[in-house]
Amino acid sequence: MLRKLILSLTLLLAPVAALAQASPGDPVVLIKTSEGDITLRLYADKSPVTVENFLRYVDEGFYKGTIFHRVIPDFMIQGGGFLPDMSEKETGDAIVNESRNRLHNTRGTIAMARTDDPDSATAQFFINVRNNMRLDWMPGRDGYAVFGEVINGMSVVDYIVTAPTQAMNGQQDVPVEPIEILDVVRQ
Template identity: 45%
Template sequence: MSLRLTLLFLLLPLAAPASPASPAVPPALPEPAAEAAPAPPAPRVLLVTTLGEIMLELDAAAAPRTVENFLAYARDGHYNGTIFHRVVPGLLVQAGGFTPDLQAKPTRAPVPNEAGNGLSNQRGSIAAARDRGVSDSATTQFFINLADNPAFDRRDESSPYTSGYAVFGRVVQGMDVIERIAAVPTGSQGPFNGWVPATPVVIERVQLLEPTSP
């Protein structure tokens, strides 16, 4: 072989050795869809009043801080012996803060306003009462709507006057008792101008029931 041919042979690229055929790769199976976490059980509470029993179902998913606040007062016995101190037929009945002689019971720090959580102030719903001009001021008092009251829902988060009242549950039994409370004659007593039942409607005790599955 001439020197020229020898150099040309040495400069040619070497062929890659033949490789065995790669086995076919099966297509990837789709990942199983993640199951949504189950909703927490709904706490239930029984209000035993002098006019009958009212069962409430609370929505801890929509209003966790407000529900826990209410349950904490209930566990402490705060509501036992308090009255419905504001009764406005066709609108609401309100309770949770005063004794029959209209003495205010002590409260803890207020909770943030959870209005705008998707729950509306509809008939039979329970909402946290608060100071009219202070959004985050709810403590012990609550009201039950006697009618659909959309004006109580959050409308504009920039203004404390339209920040709404947080719904945190509903009446599941005892709306007839609520209507009996609403029918009690009212008037002015102590520092309250009107709407105080002439005959006190007392919450004798609050009983925490087994929660229900959603």
């Protein structure tokens, strides 16, 4: 009975995406931050364009020296596009939105940030710190494409989201002390 209760609680607390079958060839990347390391499993089979795009930025060293520039408690942390002085890095072309991939914006998943244009994602990403199903695709509404999940380091994500924030250079929710992405590398 106790084993069933523990198993039930574990399943309730696990991200929905984590319950999806992982493929042996799923890429794994390590985000090294000034606050600790975050390891991600990427779902190349469910979000091939998004994963290829993200890995291109990883391989080019694009994320090195960028920051988590948007931190909102009980929502998400966003990074991958700004330097500590809040200047925006130049990116490549936008990619098609893969939010119809049946992956959900649940706690611990990583998704692409974009503007109001569904096909505007380039390099910026966010990690959900809670279930944000309202960001999923629905008929008549484009969502935010989930393309992986945190498999180690969620405690680092939870710590980052508690950072005091301020408005800076026209952006809201910017950490007072920069939270730097030191590097992102394949594992």
